[in-house]
Amino acid sequence: MTDPIPQPDAAFAALADPTRRALIDRLRAGPLPVGRLAADLPISRPAVSQHLRVLSDAGLLEVEPQGTRRLYRLAPDRLRELRAWLDGLWGDAMDSFAARAREIAQESPK
Template sequence: MTDRPSTPAAPDIFAALADPTRRAIVEALRAGPQPVGVLAGGLPVSRPAVSQHLKVLTDAGLARATARGNRRYYSLAPEGVESLRRYLDTLWDDALAAFARAADEKAEAKARE
């Protein structure tokens, strides 16, 4: 059972990651699937608060819940992480292209001197 099948949008992901508790949850989930109780044990917030943060992360496409018996285990959603990576790659590509343009302009200006 997966909570979010669609590909998440970068603005949703950034909004979800804006909160330090949610970033801490994402860091914890890097170790693998975990139930709310385990996640809450490592955070300075209540178990219900962790559940609310997990809902935000799930809605943003960064986390997913899988039922195992009567427990739900949360894990990182690869498609959400991939969406974020693709967006960051476009920023990096834009920065590299701007750097290349600036270097070309400087070289042309130097050649004209």
């Protein structure tokens, strides 16, 4: 049976870069054009555009053309998918922890 939640490899690879995480953090407050996103970053505006492209290709951003500029925003559906995947991972880890704790409790002398 196929997992209904897409594997997050591309998203995590995109998020591995600190500049891309900084861009994601800036977009948490709402959509922004590349000029606002690039403000105060220690890289050029074209480099910011390349990072935005990687994030968009990973499905983490939505791009909305507005005249001569583009607005970038977080892609809520993809972020929900990532959250569900992480929640599943966390749930599995906690279940394993609980099972091991029960084993240890049963092995301990009373």
